[in-house]
Amino acid sequence: MFDSLADRLQSVFKKIRGHGRLDEKSVQEGLREVRLALLEADVNFKVVKDFVDRVRDRAMGQDVLGSLTPGQQVVKIVHDEMVELLGGEHLGLQLQGKTPAIIMLVGLQGSGKTTTAAKLALHLRRMKRSPYLVPADVYRPAAIDQLHTLAGQLGVPAFASTPEMKPVDICMQAREEAVRKGLDVLLVDTAGRLHIDELLMEELVAIKAAAGPQEILFVADAMTGQDAVNVAVKFDELLDLTGIVLTKMEGDARGGAALSIKSVTGKPIKFVGMGEKVSDLEVFHPDRVASRILGMGDILSLIEKAQGSIDQAEAEELQKKMQKAEFNLDDFRTQMRRLRKLGSLEGMLKLIPGMGDLRKQMGEMKMPEKEMSRMEAIINSMTPAERKSPKLMNASRKMRVAKGSGVKVQDVNVLLRNFEQMQKMMKKVMTAGPGALKAPTSPGLPPVMPRKKKERRKKKRR
Structure with a gap:
């Protein structure tokens, strides 16, 4: 953005x-x-x-x-x-006090409240909390079904509300249900409108008075620019917001809303939505965003992404396989998928200080993501036995895999040859240690000879 x-x-x-x-x-x-x-x-x-x-x-x-x-x-x-x-310092969710804590999501229709509710549920679960999704939008067709579908994908419980129920009653019954089930955070997805009207605000004020939420988060579409800021001011006047969630930050909008909304409303941006997947929610750190804008990179966010995509048990299992020289194409595919979870190479370059110019220089060059997709397609076209033991790949098998993955036989050969070289290198490092891989001698310098050998050569010349 x-x-x-x-x-x-x-x-x-x-x-x-x-x-x-x-x-x-x-x-x-x-x-x-x-x-x-x-x-x-x-x-x-x-x-x-x-x-x-x-x-x-x-x-x-x-x-x-x-x-x-x-x-x-x-x-x-x-x-x-x-x-x-x-916004200065990062301010996270303030959920202290009564249990279950209640987070109320408000905003206009189409801003992304329902998806944001699911994203926050995943975020809270990673924080070892027990979220409970509460569909309180009884007006938009299929809003309740949408939240239940997202809850099912996440494996998070959702309250069984119906369009005939009143939003205030939904919140009260959901809180009682959460207490019985031992759930500690309610995420209330409220109704929106295409524009602000009295009925909408009266309903939201009534929900706030009855439920007493610790957090009232205004969900704004960052693509709407200054309109999002103006709407946030009106919501804040009636509800006293505690924070902002900006959605669609991955788009090509100019970013004015993100830079204006804290100064105008006085309320901090707490989260930003960076995509349509439920995992595409980032905690908002003002200092990191400022560093990105000024080309200083954002190493901390890159590290957090890496930590989030790497499972410690899987990493240890992979290390054991490498030590035994059992690293196969299945493991190679797993590593490629894990790398892609970090995002595009272009996105990672933005987070590394000084890499902005390199990203521009790459321009229209083919990005490695496409190569990785092609390699994964080739591996997916193999049988489990072939992935486990690439030596099985004869001419007819290679033709079948090439046809199944939509590439040439030469591409399959290149993948297998590169993988074989990588296996040899890993085996050499694991058996002989890192010193086994000696750096090549610089082309302009003679090789270093033992002292005794030098002395013998001098005597011969004499």
């Missing part, structure tokens, strides 16, 4: 860093470019004005203009102010 804004800001900072010494004029010119970049990203104009004023006040100080690296100092100031703009 922030790609265009990030490109603009990073080009501005390259110019600023290019100046050996900064003066008032160069700072003003740089901030003018920053202001235009933010306005083009659909950030609220008042938010932009306040942001630029704060940066200017700090950047004009003698400590910056007189420092040895004034350009870097300005970038740091912009980063610090952008962290504050996005």
Whole structure:
């Protein structure tokens, strides 16, 4: 979402860093470019004005203009102010107090409340909580069925509400049911409208008064830009929101809502939806997002993604197989799938500091994801016996696999040859240790000879 804004800001900072010494004029010119970049990203104009004023006040100080690296100092100031703009410190869910805790999801129709309820249920379960999904939208056709379907996919219980029931009664009965079942968090999916109206707000106020939720999260579609901010303000006036969830952040919107909503509403962004899958929900960290926008990467998020995709027991089992030289094509396919869970290579490059330029240079080059998909298709076309023992692959088997995976026989041969080389390398490392793989001698340098051998050669020359 922030790609265009990030490109603009990073080009501005390259110019600023290019100046050996900064003066008032160069700072003003740089901030003018920053202001235009933010306005083009659909950030609220008042938010932009306040942001630029704060940066200017700090950047004009003698400590910056007189420092040895004034350009870097300005970038740091912009980063610090952008962290504050996005909300400062990360604030997680506040679920202390009575049990079961209640999270109420509100917002307009089509913003993604029902899917977000399921995503939050998965997030809470990973936190060792026991979520209970409560379908309280009795107006939208199939809203209740949709939440029950998602609950079934996750293996999370959902309250058996019906369209004839009143939303307040649904919440009260669901709370009693949760107490009986020992569930500690209720996720209430409320109704939405295409626009704000009195009936909708009265219903939401009644649910809040009866249920007393610890969290009231406004779910906003980030693609709607400043409209999402304006709607959030109206919801906040009546319900006193505790946080924001921005959905569809993986889209190509300009990012103005994310940069404006905290300043305008005063409420923190707690989560962002990054896709349609129930696992595509990320905790919002203002400092990490600011670093991504300014091209500084986000190593912590990359590490968390890796930890989430790697199962410790599976990793230990794989290590044992490698030690016994039993690593087969099934294991290879598992590792490829695990790598793809981390996201696209392009997405990972965004999280690594300094890799933004490399991502641009790759341009239209074929990304490894396509190669991995083709390799997985080839492996999927093999029988279990062939995956376990690739040596079984004769000419007729290769033709069958190539036909089944839609590739050429040469592609199958390349995969098998590369896998065989990888097996040999693993076996060598596991049996002889990492030192068994010696680095090749540099082409411009002679090989290092033992001292005695050198002395014998000298005597012969004499």
